[in-house]
Amino acid sequence: MKKVAILFRRAPHGSPHGREALDLALLSASFEQEVSLIFVDDGVLNLVKDQQPERVGAKDYIATFGALPLYDVETVLACEESLVEYGLDLTDLTIEVDKVSPSLITEQLSKVDEVLVF
Amino acid sequence: MSKFIIQVNGAAYASSASYNAYRFAKAALESGHEIERVFFYQDGVLNTNTLNSPASDEFDLTQAWVSLNQKYEVQLVNCVSAALRRGILSQNEAKENQRKHWNMEEPFEMGGLGELVTGIETADRVISF
Numbered sequence: 001m002k003k004v005a006i007l008f009r010r011a012p013h014g015s016p017h018g019r020e021a022l023d024l025a026l027l028s029a030s031f032e033q034e035v036s037l038i039f040v041d042d043g044v045l046n047l048v049k050d051q052q053p054e055r056v057g058a059k060d061y062i063a064t065f066g067a068l069p070l071y072d073v074e075t076v077l078a079c080e081e082s083l084v085e086y087g088l089d090l091t092d093l094t095i096e097v098d099k100v101s102p103s104l105i106t107e108q109l110s111k112v113d114e115v116l117v118f
Numbered sequence: 119m120s121k122f123i124i125q126v127n128g129a130a131y132a133s134s135a136s137y138n139a140y141r142f143a144k145a146a147l148e149s150g151h152e153i154e155r156v157f158f159y160q161d162g163v164l165n166t167n168t169l170n171s172p173a174s175d176e177f178d179l180t181q182a183w184v185s186l187n188q189k190y191e192v193q194l195v196n197c198v199s200a201a202l203r204r205g206i207l208s209q210n211e212a213k214e215n216q217r218k219h220w221n222m223e224e225p226f227e228m229g230g231l232g233e234l235v236t237g238i239e240t241a242d243r244v245i246s247f
Binding site (some may be wrong): 020024114 | 246
């Protein structure tokens, strides 16, 4: 079993990166890999709750983040500096995440076998 | 010697990502490394459109992947759902979706994301472009 980190760096809906990152995360988890999700930069916008992606012609994959616990994905980190940049508190987010410093993210990246950036 | 899986996320010609992926794959094979498979995901599936027809003085990336397969028998796999939503269909998908045309053929093949995940598991390293 490998440890895989999936890094969300881009804002949702403007490109399919976030959706395809989540697809890969859930599939990896269902193949019994140890998956961690890390949200940095514009990627933290994936976490904002009450989004209505259908209004811009996009699929609502944001709701699917709620399934992460069912897949036993336990490590979900969001960069505190990126959250501050967008004025986001934990109460603005659709799922429970650990708000962590960039150095803790670096530490997590060094603990995993592979990092996939979206 | 290492065993790699190559993940290609960039479209042919839209960015240099897929060309760099091809150069890496070729160099790795020429140096005696093994490539578990090349997995096309996101816009990377557009590399496998057999209708890609660049001008004769341009590098033909789709054909370059085919040559790599012919020389080294490296497996070239598309994520089928990423491909379908970008209009890349094999004869089989065209039939299933009642389309008159298809634009992907052997040696490219359709697979699931699971083939990327199992490839990551068995390879020493995944290299993404």
